Amino acid sequence: MKKVFPCGHRGRGQHCHRCAQEVAADRKKVEERAEERADKVAWEASFAADPIDLRDLPDRALVRKARQILAAIAGGEDYTRFRGKRLSLDRGVISVPLGQRYRLLFRDGEGGLRPIACMSHETYNGSLRPGMGS
Ligand SMILES: [Zn+2]
Known part of the structure; x- marks a missing residue:
């Protein structure tokens, strides 16, 4: 049976899968941004060797x-x-x-x-x- 979770989404099981997906997607975005920042820092640092x-x-x-x-x-x-x-x-x-x-x-x-x-x-x-x- 589908039920309505406290977040307002409908679904089955103990937890809302949509919210869990959103949390995972947010975490991935944060990780990607951290990677981009690290990449940018490394790129900027690389100019010192030129x-x-x-x-x-x-x-x-x-x-x-x-x-x-x-x-x-x-x-x-x-x-x-x-x-x-x-x-x-x-x-x-x-x-x-x-x-x-x-x-x-x-x-x-x-x-x-x-x-x-x-x-x-x-x-x-x-x-x-x-x-x-x-
Ligand atoms: Zn939800």
């Missing part, structure tokens, strides 16, 4: 791509493999495209390429192209 600041990049995929390029170039791979080019204005600086809108900049010196910045294409154009800024 040789240059990648926090301005808009998404994780681009950050991972940047890290792959940084690691490859640090490991001695040629920047031309990543379509990198020397700046015409400063031949000691190499610009490697990162997606459509970003660039990784390296300084070519003793011991190879040293990463100096990650910036948007707009910033890069405004600060490094001839005739604009310093």
Whole structure:
């Protein structure tokens, strides 16, 4: 026989199964949120290990791509493999495209390429192209 539980739900048995399901679903949500928070904290902490600041990049995929390029170039791979080019204005600086809108900049010196910045294409154009800024 179905009965009405104190919560107002109808059902069979000693306890309301709907309320039990809701409690389980709430607990799951709390756990998921805790996982998301832990994931976010770990992600934010991961930037500390980067040789240059990648926090301005808009998404994780681009950050991972940047890290792959940084690691490859640090490991001695040629920047031309990543379509990198020397700046015409400063031949000691190499610009490697990162997606459509970003660039990784390296300084070519003793011991190879040293990463100096990650910036948007707009910033890069405004600060490094001839005739604009310093
Ligand atoms: Zn109930």
